[in-house]
Amino acid sequence: MTTTTAPAAGAVAPRHHTPVRRPSLLRLTGVELRKLVDTRAGRWLLITIGLTTAAIVILQLIYAGEADQTFLNFFVPSLLPVSVLLPVLGILSITSEWSQRTALTTYALVPRRERVVAAKLFAVMLTALASVLASLAVAAVGTLVASATGGAGTWEFDWSLVLNAGILQVTSVLMGAAFGLLLLNPPLAIVGYLLLPTLWGVLGEMVKPLRGPSEWLDTSKTMEPLFSSDALTGGQWGRIVVSLLVWMVLPLAAGLFRTLRREVS
Amino acid sequence: MITVENLTKRYGPHPAVDDVSFQCEPGTVTGFLGPNGAGKSTTMRMICGLTTPTAGRATVSGHPYQELPNPGREVGVLLDASAQHAGRTGREALTLSAYTMGLDRREVAAKLDLVGLNAVAAKRRVRAYSLGMRQRLGLAHALLGDPRVLILDEPANGLDPEGIFWMRGLLRDFADRGGTVLLSSHLLREVEAVADRLVVIGGGRIVAQGDKNELLAGGGTVVRARDSAALRRALEVANLSAADSSEGLLVQADAEAVGQAAADAGVALAELRPASGGGLEQLFLTLTAGESTKEAVR
Numbered sequence: 294m295t296t297t298t299a300p301a302a303g304a305v306a307p308r309h310h311t312p313v314r315r316p317s318l319l320r321l322t323g324v325e326l327r328k329l330v331d332t333r334a335g336r337w338l339l340i341t342i343g344l345t346t347a348a349i350v351i352l353q354l355i356y357a358g359e360a361d362q363t364f365l366n367f368f369v370p371s372l373l374p375v376s377v378l379l380p381v382l383g384i385l386s387i388t389s390e391w392s393q394r395t396a397l398t399t400y401a402l403v404p405r406r407e408r409v410v411a412a413k414l415f416a417v418m419l420t421a422l423a424s425v426l427a428s429l430a431v432a433a434v435g436t437l438v439a440s441a442t443g444g445a446g447t448w449e450f451d452w453s454l455v456l457n458a459g460i461l462q463v464t465s466v467l468m469g470a471a472f473g474l475l476l477l478n479p480p481l482a483i484v485g486y487l488l489l490p491t492l493w494g495v496l497g498e499m500v501k502p503l504r505g506p507s508e509w510l511d512t513s514k515t516m517e518p519l520f521s522s523d524a525l526t527g528g529q530w531g532r533i534v535v536s537l538l539v540w541m542v543l544p545l546a547a548g549l550f551r552t553l554r555r556e557v558s
Numbered sequence: 559m560i561t562v563e564n565l566t567k568r569y570g571p572h573p574a575v576d577d578v579s580f581q582c583e584p585g586t587v588t589g590f591l592g593p594n595g596a597g598k599s600t601t602m603r604m605i606c607g608l609t610t611p612t613a614g615r616a617t618v619s620g621h622p623y624q625e626l627p628n629p630g631r632e633v634g635v636l637l638d639a640s641a642q643h644a645g646r647t648g649r650e651a652l653t654l655s656a657y658t659m660g661l662d663r664r665e666v667a668a669k670l671d672l673v674g675l676n677a678v679a680a681k682r683r684v685r686a687y688s689l690g691m692r693q694r695l696g697l698a699h700a701l702l703g704d705p706r707v708l709i710l711d712e713p714a715n716g717l718d719p720e721g722i723f724w725m726r727g728l729l730r731d732f733a734d735r736g737g738t739v740l741l742s743s744h745l746l747r748e749v750e751a752v753a754d755r756l757v758v759i760g761g762g763r764i765v766a767q768g769d770k771n772e773l774l775a776g777g778g779t780v781v782r783a784r785d786s787a788a789l790r791r792a793l794e795v796a797n798l799s800a801a802d803s804s805e806g807l808l809v810q811a812d813a814e815a816v817g818q819a820a821a822d823a824g825v826a827l828a829e830l831r832p833a834s835g836g837g838l839e840q841l842f843l844t845l846t847a848g849e850s851t852k853e854a855v856r
Binding site for chain 2: 313314315316320321323324327328331332333334389393394395396397398400401402403404405554556557558
């Protein structure tokens with residue numbers, strides 16, 4: 294409602310109302326970003342992600358051969374553990390509203406639930422991109438230390454890797470969020486997310502007729518080329534898109550449908 | 559202003575809420591009463607767009623809740639005080655909502671102060687809150703956007719007597735300044751003390767609604783005087799029919815008319831009160847008899 298405060302309105306309303314605007318998507322994304330860090334669980338998850346990146350680099354400084362201590366070799370291995378942890382962040386961002394019952398407050402304040410979901414997706418995507426920056430920064434520090442301690446310390450790097458890393462982490466976090474939206478229950482979503490693709494991978498190995506489809510549907514396989522600096526072929530991109538359709542877009546759509554219709558109580 | 563028109567919610571074949579219609583006017587407190595499982599909470603959730611009705615509609619300030627651009631500035635909602643993230647501090651819970659609504663950060667401190675949560679309590683995590691503190695936090699949350707309408711489900715639950723007294727004053731004051739309050743409660747005496755209008759629901763259907771005094775006055779008036787013969791004459795003169803009862807004379811008129819009749823005749827009264835001594839409790843039990851046994855299961 295866009296009522297301006299006419300003098301007569303003051304007698305009725307307990308308080309004068311400035312014109313009321315709906316909260317912008319930017320504002321809602323800010324709120325969701327804040328929700329990621331304002332609880333102990335969320336804060337520690339982010340700290341863990343950061344520490345994992347640092348730990349990988351430190352381990353390499355200690356154990357990797359001196360020639361291998363390059364920026365590239367510090368950066369790439371740090372991506373994998375982060376891409377495992379980020380989906381958990383995506384899952385918790387969505388499901389904690391239901392497990393902690395804050396959905397009652399959130400959706401009473403923003404009854405257009407799709408706006409809240411969009412803000413949550415933006416928030417976790419921004420976090421995923423920030424994780425890539427963190428990986429770059431930690432790798433840079435590692436390289437500096439390596440060059441000071443006798444490692445190769447070379448900066449040779451293919452910047453298309455940053456794009457690949459961004460795609461990897463953003464899709465990882467979105468896959469988690471999609472499972473969260475679909476299952477709306479933290480343990481179920483986390484177990485489902487970790488188990489189903491793995492199970493699929495194992496089945497693909499064991500059952501011969503599944504080996505073909507598995508090449509296209511097993512995200513751990515289709516995403517593998519993203520870790521190398523070689524340019525991806527059209528076929529590789531195709532496989533990434535197909536696997537993401539199944540593991541990200543489909544649960545995202547079904548989950549959105551479910552979240553919009555679900556009774557909040 | 560809250561308008562509820564023919565709201566119905568079915569879970570399978572079981573109607574949790576069945577064709578419920580009522581209105582809450584600005585300047586009034588409406589008490590929403592009913593046994594457990596009668597459909598109070600479901601009705602309130604439907605008003606707030608959290609549950610989709612099977613049929614019917616509800617509007618707040620003339621708009622369906624979902625079409626309010628920034629609902630928190632128009633309606634304060636407290637549906638469940640325990641529905642807060644246990645790991646957030648009280649202040650953080652309010653800050654998130656204040657930011658969502660686009661309010662000044664100072665509102666958070668002001669509302670915490672208003673509901674009597676001090677700085678130490680505000681910094682504690684909600685996990686450590688008692689139910690009473692959660693209710694206060696919930697009220698602060700409902701009041702945060704300075705709304706014109708309040709929808710409160712069992713807000714007195716868990717509050718101590720002093721807190722209940724305080725809340726009664728707060729709601730009365732809110733309504734007297736032109737606000738609209740819809741309040742559900744099991745604490746009948748609290749509702750009786752603060753509500754202007756009552757909506758009584760049983761088994762998903764409205765069994766009674768109207769002005770509180772009218773609903774309660776249904777039983778007539780009990781009047782007693784030392785000189786009961788003179789009182790009888792006075793009532794006859796005023797054309798009021800009186801019957802004997804164990805407590806005194808039972809008159810089918812309101813207390814004001816009976817008192818005036820006695821005063822006109824110069825009769826000193828020893829007692830003058832509404833007949834149904836149970837008040838709201840009596841009314842409630844009569845209206846919802848048998849309903850409480852079939853708790854809604856869904």
